[in-house]
Amino acid sequence: MEKYKVVVCDHIHEAGLEMLQNDPQIDYVFAADVDKTALLDVIADADVAITRSSTDVDDKFIGAAKQMKAIVRAGVGVDNVDIDGCSKEGIIVMNVPTANTIAAVELTMAHMLSCMRMFPYSHDHLKNQRIWKREKWYGYELKGKKLGIIGFGNIGSRVGVRCKAFEMDVVAYDPYIPASKATDLGVKYTDSFDEILGCDIITIHTPKNSETIDIIGADEIAKMKDGVVLVNCARGGLYNEEALYDGLKSGKIRFAGIDVFKKEPATDHPLLDLDNIVVSPHLGANTFESQYNIGTQAAQQAIEAAKGIAFPNAFNLPIDETKIPAFVKPFLELGQKIGFMASELNRAPIVSIKVSAQGDIAEYLDSLSTFVTVGTLADKTGDTINYVNASFIAEQKGIKIETSAELDSSAYKNLISVKLTTDKRVVDIDATIFEEGVQRIVEVNGFDLDVEPKGNFTLFKNTDVPGVIGKVGSLLARNGVNIGDFRLGRNSNGEALAVIITDTPVKDAALSELSALEECISVDTVRL
């Protein structure tokens, strides 16, 4: 029985660990308390890693994970996962997108309310300092305040719904959603960031990326109302931390509720010195309910990925299998096969791969092109090629990949064509699948054929004169090679192409004899 190693790099719920433990095919290592440098040794032979925000999947991690197939981020944010780096190494990156939504939504509400009522401070006054001074703790109400939500996804939208229940005036800013997503929930949609900056309270719920880092800085804070309240339970650095500090220090920002910091753990952060801020140590996902959900879902995803069964919630799989109709799937396999065949027939540094399609499959050109690229590069580049890294490796090697949807000009309902250009020559192969699911190569370099891409192929191109078939047949027979199938295509230039399928591969000696025949133009072999 094949075994797979899953390394749990951060704390996840016991129920998830039990799932890993109970699967006979999984060897799991709990490494949440292992120092991050020592972790690099632990992951060296791991198939899958489960991580959270405390484990950076950076170049060191990726470099050490020599056998890794997949990483499951047990949570939402993948800003500390180098997804491109993983793709280059063929590592699939997945997350668990909605399991902690409610936990983060409710923490946002807790921060918002704490900011309005200074709750942690009044609590500390009474509980720790034993001072009963009610007149010191006048706060503000949420009711009637205008709330600006930046990022109206899983968390932002639910914060909006809850704030409506507090009778707030809620406005959402999110350029990547239809306005109706907000308006259907009774929330105003705006495409004006300045409208958000004019709100009484602003909360952010976007991913952290090059567009959102510092989305609120000194200039934006200057445009805000005096006494604005800011909440960030998404990612440190979305609000520029220096600008946030200055705004709080000056009183322009009355209060801030902050769960996340640019660099964590943040035990010595200047923001912690202020007395108009409520902080928590990245607790957005820390409820028992959400950790149970995340732990079990992450374990399930890790088990499936380790066994190669499925890769749900993957970021870097170029193909979403669930969106590929059944009739297209055999064409993907066929594309990979003819990509492989083209590169076997054209063994030289590849310049470009062109994938064309006719018929309904043309809608899936990107997926077809991925499969063709995998087939074409397989065993040719010294890299392990898979569906995740194929386009990266091609780009790295300077190979141009082109796709083209062609008008339906052939007799076939669907047709896939691969044109492989190397620095020596061009090989062009067309193939289709008949109704009965039979794969057929229908053209090679302009020669019409009808042959199943399976077995030991010898492609013999010759001048089209009488007697060649007989010569080739007896030559192969003399060399002990039995012919299983013989297909012939002819072109208008007086040339013929024989595709000979043999029971055993044709050895070098026989190939030399074939190429020595006076009618021979070229001989190539490929095993499919």
Ligand SMILES: NC(=O)C1=CN([C@@H]2O[C@H](COP(=O)(O)OP(=O)(O)OC[C@H]3O[C@@H](n4cnc5c(N)ncnc54)[C@H](O)[C@@H]3O)[C@@H](O)[C@H]2O)C=CC1
């Ligand atoms: N503090 C914590 O422990 C937790 C933090 N998070 C973080 O909360 C954030 C939101 O998570 P979800 O709502 O689950 O993600 P989501 O993907 O459901 O929603 C994100 C929304 O942000 C929008 N967006 C992207 N770029 C934007 C931009 N430039 N301006 C405005 N909107 C933009 C997207 O269109 C999307 O609707 C993420 O950063 C996630 O990592 C999530 C869970 C727990």
Ligand SMILES: O=C(O)C(=O)COP(=O)(O)O
């Ligand atoms: O899911 C997220 O994005 C979170 O921020 C939660 O992070 P964590 O799993 O608690 O390290």
